Amino acid sequence: GAGVSQxxxxxxTEKGKDVELRCDPISGxxxxxxxxxxxxxxxxxxxxFQGNSAPDKSGLPSDRFSAERxxxxxxxxxxxxxxxxxxxxxxxxxxxxxxxxxxxxxFGPGTRxxxx
Amino acid sequence: KNQVEQSPQSLIILEGKNCTLQCNYTVSPFxxxxxxxxxxxxxxxxxxxxxxxxxxxxxxxxxxxxDADTKQSSLHITASQLSDSASYICVVRTSGxxxxxxxxxxxxxxxxP
Numbered sequence: 001g002a003g004v005s006q007x008x009x010x011x012x013t014e015k016g017k018d019v020e021l022r023c024d025p026i027s028g029x030x031x032x033x034x035x036x037x038x039x040x041x042x043x044x045x046x047x048x049f050q051g052n053s054a055p056d057k058s059g060l061p062s063d064r065f066s067a068e069r070x071x072x073x074x075x076x077x078x079x080x081x082x083x084x085x086x087x088x089x090x091x092x093x094x095x096x097x098x099x100x101x102x103x104x105x106x107f108g109p110g111t112r113x114x115x116x
Numbered sequence: 117k118n119q120v121e122q123s124p125q126s127l128i129i130l131e132g133k134n135c136t137l138q139c140n141y142t143v144s145p146f147x148x149x150x151x152x153x154x155x156x157x158x159x160x161x162x163x164x165x166x167x168x169x170x171x172x173x174x175x176x177x178x179x180x181x182x183d184a185d186t187k188q189s190s191l192h193i194t195a196s197q198l199s200d201s202a203s204y205i206c207v208v209r210t211s212g213x214x215x216x217x218x219x220x221x222x223x224x225x226x227x228x229p
Contacts, residue, residue, distance in 0.1 A: 004159070031215070035219075040221075041221060042205070042219045042220055042221035042222060043160075043205070043219040045216050045217075045219075048215060048216060050215065056215075056216065058216075059216070091159055091160075093159070102147070102148055102165070102167075102209075104150070104162045104165070105160075105162075105217070107159025107160050107161070108159050109157070109158055109159050110157075110158075110159055
């Protein structure tokens with residue numbers, strides 16, 4: 001079946017511009033995570049959605065970052081007024097609801113964001 | 117603070133050789149530990165999950181071990197292949213109410229012919 005998809009695969013933008021990154025999770029998965037992966041660094045948690053519950057935004061690095069999940073499916077990560085330090089690969093992952101701590105996260109291929 | 121430390125940071129081996137990657141964690145209370153493989157330009161893919169009661173688990177040429185007392189895990193790769201070249205990431209989850217995993221920085225493995 002279809003896995004997690006992300007778009008665009010690559011995004012180059014100018015400093016100060018806004019960008020939107022999209023994630024399509026696996027159908028039926030209620031949990032959705034966004035992560036940021038900088039070169040040579042581990043995955044940095046950004047935000048977590050679970051069903052209709054309020055999202056866990058504790059990982060968002062600044063108020064320039066926001067995310068939405070519409071209809072419990074597709075999610076969009078928005079970065080306003082991009083800065084060069086925002087350059088990274090943004091990964092999305094989804095997982096099922098049952099036994100949440102044991103659920104495997106299925107990752108998308110990521111969006112590589114470059115801020116000039 | 118929950119942490120996951122991996123070693124070595126990078127490793128180069130010849131095709132056909134074995135290698136072992138290490139993961140130490142301080143996550144508490146412990147729920148489970150996963151090893152992921154991340155190919156260049158791709159998202160991580162789970163290789164195996166270890167729970168508290170499990171000591172060893174194999175997935176083909178990959179064998180993971182867990183010592184919950186010392187909070188250490190290892191991933192052993194047997195008879196390495198060129199396709200094993202990737203980053204291997206150790207991820208630990210807590211049973212303490214948070215659904216946010218703790219990720220290690222990964223070990224970058226390069227297998228040379």
